Amino acid sequence: MAIDDKALDKLCFLARLALNDNEREGVxxxxxxxxxxxxxxxxxxxxxxxxxxxxxxxxxxxxxxxVLTGDRCDALTALAPAASAGLYLVPKVxx
Numbered sequence: 001m002a003i004d005d006k007a008l009d010k011l012c013f014l015a016r017l018a019l020n021d022n023e024r025e026g027v028x029x030x031x032x033x034x035x036x037x038x039x040x041x042x043x044x045x046x047x048x049x050x051x052x053x054x055x056x057x058x059x060x061x062x063x064x065x066x067v068l069t070g071d072r073c074d075a076l077t078a079l080a081p082a083a084s085a086g087l088y089l090v091p092k093v094x095x
Contacts (some may be wrong), residue, residue: 001035
């Protein structure tokens with residue numbers, strides 16, 4: 001599948017790229033090569049392949065969800081320059 005100038009212009013606009021004439025020809029050739037490769041992959045017979053989420057058959061070892069540190073709100077807000085009622089106070093930046 002060849003990339004024409006109109007499609008390249010749209011891709012350049014979406015990607016916010018500014019290409020000169022020399023770069024345009026190189027990018028068109030590379031994109032055409034990539035699309036040809038994808039078209040070749042689409043012809044592969046995958047009827048006997050199961051869809052998978054991960055290429056490895058691994059088992060996740062889950063740990064018990066246990067709180068280890070407890071409530072440290074007071075200790076952490078004490079480190080802040082300004083805090084009130086467990087909330088960090090920040091300077092107003094928008095009028």
